[in-house]
Amino acid sequence: MQTGKGQGRSRLTTVLLIAPAGLFFLFLLVAPLVVVLVYSFGERAPAGGYQAAFTFANYLNLPARATAFTNTLTLAPLATLLTVLVAYPMAYFLAVKADPRWRLLLLVLAIAPFWTSQLLRYYAWMMILGSRGIPSWLELVGIVDLRIINTPAAVMIGAVYGFLPLMIPPIYVSLEKLDKRLIEASADLGATPVGTFLQVTLPLSLPGVATGSMLVFILLMGDYILPQFLGGGKVFFIGNALVDLFLQSRNWPYGAAVSVALVAIMFVTIALYMRFILGRDERRTELV
């Protein structure tokens, strides 16, 4: 039994443990985000920057950057889908087919590239897809004048490359914890391997696919370097519009409104994901 004094001290310890992190969150996350929100209702100062006001003009003016929004909201989901298609067989290999002794190392090898410099890895793709890269090799076999760099295709290739390491682990986890007896049962009941995969393995691994897609989609929506390097100013995302608004045209209030819109879209996506995907998953586990 703790005495009153002991409890008081224990509470003090808790407060002291949390306080530094709390202060960081308050001053470097909550406060800045509130400032962005306030700015988004302001006006651009004549010399650039912010001038206090209360207007919805910035939000009403969002369609002026519609291209950035449509690029982001079409290419990000497409690239996410493509990443799933490439990642799934790989995760399946790692979880089911790979030698258990090497499994961990193989998995880690597939993840590690994500944590190395994005700048350098996309720069490498600039070289590969640029005029001295793949297009010049294709010329040798007679395909001329093919341009890949600075097209939506280049951004998609870059996205799959960049986010594959992030998509593999959640799918891997959902496949790995799948009860192997279900697969045996399905085979015993006369299902073909393809039938078993489509009716047992795939549905049970969908939560992993959903989690991975969510992660990748969120990161892609806020990306800057990928479209900057592989889209070269021709295929640009919201992130590129933001950098332009803040550092070139210095229209901070409008940039703030675009930021708020971007974060709002992300929150809605996450809310939908929680509501539909996670919700359904819970119900399924209840059934089992």
Place this chain on the structure above:
Amino acid sequence: MRIYALLVYLFLYAPIALIVGFSFNSGRYAMDWQGFSLAWYGVAFSNDLIVRALTTSLAIALTTAVLASIIGTMAALGLERTSGLVRQAFDALIYIAIMVPGVVIGIATLIAFVQLFDIVNPALEGLMGVRVQMGAWTVVAAHVLFNIAVVVLIVRARLSGLDRSLVEASEDLYATPWGTFRQVVLPLLAPAIVAGFLISFTFSFEDFIIAFFVAGPDTTLPIYVFSSIRRGVTPEINAVGTVVLISSLALMLTAQLLMRTSGERAKRRQTEG
């Protein structure tokens, strides 16, 4: 299946190999192999701008990793002892910190600091004749924020797999709370804290977008690399890039193995117990 996996590894590592390969190119131009040479390493590491950017980045990353792993571990331990509103608020903030894109964090931090400096600087100048401005320290502040969230998640995952009976046994044997923490909890948490430290270091060392907004007059290595790629690449970047890529790959392999082996072990203990 095996061939597919091999192709995926090739896809993942070929671009990295390309950068490493061309760092030994004696020629000036990308994708134009002229012969083997170590010259660009010499050029890169005698370039004052590169060396200064590298040391700035290392200093920022080290400070960030130390602060984030200490503050994050403390918060994870503290949050275990709370419930209700405090905990929910903290969880929400952690997810917001991780979810909000770097470009928005960069912008938000930038305008918050500009706003703050507008208020603080006249007073500071009047009182002490100094002004504060953006620089490496504002980058550290923004990086620590993000990495606290990451460290809390990693350490908490490890805490939840922790065997409570070890702590109780220690208490039964009359260890002080501090003694229990130092001799029982801390050693068990060590792999998670080290993993958190390595991830924070790597994140901070490689972050471009946040630093781009808040570094002020200071230049970090990613900012230098970005601007030289934009200006048309100098082959020195391949040499610096090779050093950076290889060392960060090694760091991340270690961090991931630490995190995952400790996870596996916890899982095994659960199934045995």
